Each structure stands twice: as structure tokens, then as C-alpha cells.
Amino acid sequence: MRERVKIAEDCGKLKEENEALISQKNLLLKHKETVTKEMEKLKQESNYKSELLAQKKEEFEVFRVEHEKVIERLKLSNDRLSQQMAELDNENTTLCKNQKYLEN
DSSP, X not given: OHHHHHHHHHHHXXXXXXXXXXXXXXHHHHHXXXXXXXXHHHHHHHHXXXXXXXXXXXXXXXXHHHHHHHHHHHHHHHHHHHHHHHHHHHHHHHHHHHHHHHHO
């Protein structure tokens, strides 16, 4: 009889422990689900940011190439203007010499 009571008590304790473990397992499963959703959200956010970064890099490269073209055109224009200025300076010098010659 005592043994039956002891077994019944042990079964009761095991049942309580089992219920506590099941409860803990359910909490862990909910936590796992939450973490999994959060990880998926972070993964999507990371993918979006990676795509955005790639797009910005591409836009920057286009801007850089266009900027280099503009700089090259400006250099060419500057060279052309410098040459024209030198020619005008020579013409001006020649005109000044001619004017002095005519004045004398």
C-alpha cells in the first residue's frame, strides 16, 4: 500500500514536471518563432540595403564618368582659350608695334 502511494506521488510529481517541461518547450517554440521572424526581417532588410548600395555605387560610377568627361571638356576649352589668348596677345603686340611705327 505504501508503495502504491509512493508510486502515485512519484507519478504526480513526474506529471507536474512533464507539464512544466511542456510549458517551457512551448515558450521556447514561441521564442524560436519570434527569433526566426526577426531574422527573416533582418535578412530582407539586409538584402534591400545591399541592393540599394549596389544601385548607389552604380549611380556614383555614372556620375564619376560624367564628371571626368566634363573635366576633360573643360581642359580642352581651357587649352583652346589659352591658345586664342596667346594669338590675341601676339596680334595685340603686332598692332602696338605697327601703331608705334606709324606714329614715328
